Amino acid sequence: MSRQFGGFTPGRQTDRAKVLVLFGVFAVLLFSAIAFLFLYKAPTKEVTKVVTVEKQAEIKMVDVLVPVEKIDAGTPLERAMFRREARPAIGVTSRVIKDFEEIKGNYSRSLIVAGQPLYRDFITNVRPTNALTANIPEGYRAVAIRVDSRSSVEGWARPGARVDVVWASRINGQPGVTVIVQNAKVLSAEREIDAASKPGAPVPSTVTLLITQADANKIQLATTTGSLSLSLRGDNDPGKGVGGANTITINDLLGKQAEVARPANTDATVKIRGKDGKLEEFAWQNGKLVPVAPAAGGAAQ
Numbered sequence: 001m002s003r004q005f006g007g008f009t010p011g012r013q014t015d016r017a018k019v020l021v022l023f024g025v026f027a028v029l030l031f032s033a034i035a036f037l038f039l040y041k042a043p044t045k046e047v048t049k050v051v052t053v054e055k056q057a058e059i060k061m062v063d064v065l066v067p068v069e070k071i072d073a074g075t076p077l078e079r080a081m082f083r084r085e086a087r088p089a090i091g092v093t094s095r096v097i098k099d100f101e102e103i104k105g106n107y108s109r110s111l112i113v114a115g116q117p118l119y120r121d122f123i124t125n126v127r128p129t130n131a132l133t134a135n136i137p138e139g140y141r142a143v144a145i146r147v148d149s150r151s152s153v154e155g156w157a158r159p160g161a162r163v164d165v166v167w168a169s170r171i172n173g174q175p176g177v178t179v180i181v182q183n184a185k186v187l188s189a190e191r192e193i194d195a196a197s198k199p200g201a202p203v204p205s206t207v208t209l210l211i212t213q214a215d216a217n218k219i220q221l222a223t224t225t226g227s228l229s230l231s232l233r234g235d236n237d238p239g240k241g242v243g244g245a246n247t248i249t250i251n252d253l254l255g256k257q258a259e260v261a262r263p264a265n266t267d268a269t270v271k272i273r274g275k276d277g278k279l280e281e282f283a284w285q286n287g288k289l290v291p292v293a294p295a296a297g298g299a300a301q
Contacts, residue, residue, distance in 0.1 A: 061086040064117045065097040071112040073135060073193075074128040077103055087117060095120045109134050131193055132208070141216040142187055144208045151229035152189070155203035160195040161186045162233040163209070165219060169226030176249035180218045183233065185210040 063084045071081060079100050097103055097118040109124040128134035136142055145165070149155065157163050165181035187193065190204035207230065211219070222228060280291065 060089040062089045062092050063087075063098060064092060065100060065103075066117055067112050067114045069114045071108045073108055073110045073131045075108045076127075077106050077108060077123065079104075082118065085117075092117070097123075107134070132187060135187055135193075136210065139213065140210055141213050142208050142210055143216045143219050144206050145219065145223065145228050145230075146205060147203075147207050147230065148205070149203045151227075152204060152207055153230060153232045155189070155201075156232055157186055157207055157230045158189050158195055158204075159186050159193050162237075164231040164233065165209070165215075165222075166229045166231055167222040167226050168229070169222070171247065171249050174249045174251065176247060178247040179231075180222055180246075181209075181211055181215045184215070 064087050065082045066085045067081055068083055069081070071077070077100075082100055084099075092098075097120065103118070103123050106123045106125050107127055109122055109128070112118065112122050124134065132142060147157070153163075162183050162185055164179050165184060166177055167180045168175075168177045170176065171178070186207055187210050188208045190202075190206060192201075192204070209219075219228065
């Protein structure tokens with residue numbers, strides 16, 4: 001009868017309930033999704049990030065003159081030997097040449113390497129007589145001395161090296177040595193001005209030094225009264241020697257100090273202090289020192 005009046009069966013009522021439940025669940029999920037989008041995707045105020053970019057200080061550049069290849073000492077300078085390059089102004093001093101017109105008609109004073117800014121120290125307006133004279137500054141002299149494998153430090157005293165000049169002679173009648181010149185620059189060795197030692201090259205027999213005029217006079221005088229040798233200095237020891245005596249004698253080697261020095265032709269006595277600090281007395285007899293025996297019951301002071 002229910003079917004006749006359009007009624008629903010219990011099965012259809014169950015299906016309808018399920019549909020309503022599913023629809024409700026779907027509605028809840030849809031509402032939740034809309035709410036989520038509304039909360040998290042809603043337009044927000046744009047935060048403008050202000051990025052401060054510090055303007056880097058501009059590096060000022062200046063043009064300098066740079067040799068395109070090495071230039072030997074004494075060479076007349078020509079425009080084609082150089083190019084202009086931009087270098088940071090902070091590293092360019094007043095000694096750097098910036099334009100060829102500044103050096104037009106000049107000559108290279110010494111060897112100029114390629115690729116490096118040209119400095120005024122490397123040029124001269126006087127035409128050099130030869131490669132050696134180009135390297136002699138005003139007030140200096142070039143002096144040659146004879147050397148061998150020992151006195152030239154096995155030939156290591158080559159151009160560019162720094163040496164001391166040692167003079168061996170007799171001092172107050174005793175053998176001694178004196179450092180008469182310090183920190184002299186070697187200009188050439190056996191007429192060779194290149195610092196590089198060639199394989200198999202013989203030890204030079206002469207070495208030319210760059211020294212002051214006063215030191216040149218010392219060497220000229222020393223060669224007439226003794227022999228000269230060279231002491232090689234290290235690259236990190238460019239200054240004058242400090243401390244210590246520049247002259248030593250036999251007494252210094254033996255640890256003795258002569259307190260009285262008299263000519264050998266006089267009847268006199270001398271006292272020499274030994275290593276133990278005691279004084280020993282000697283007498284001059286026929287040009288020789290003869291020990292004086294202490295008196296009986298006494299001792300030498």
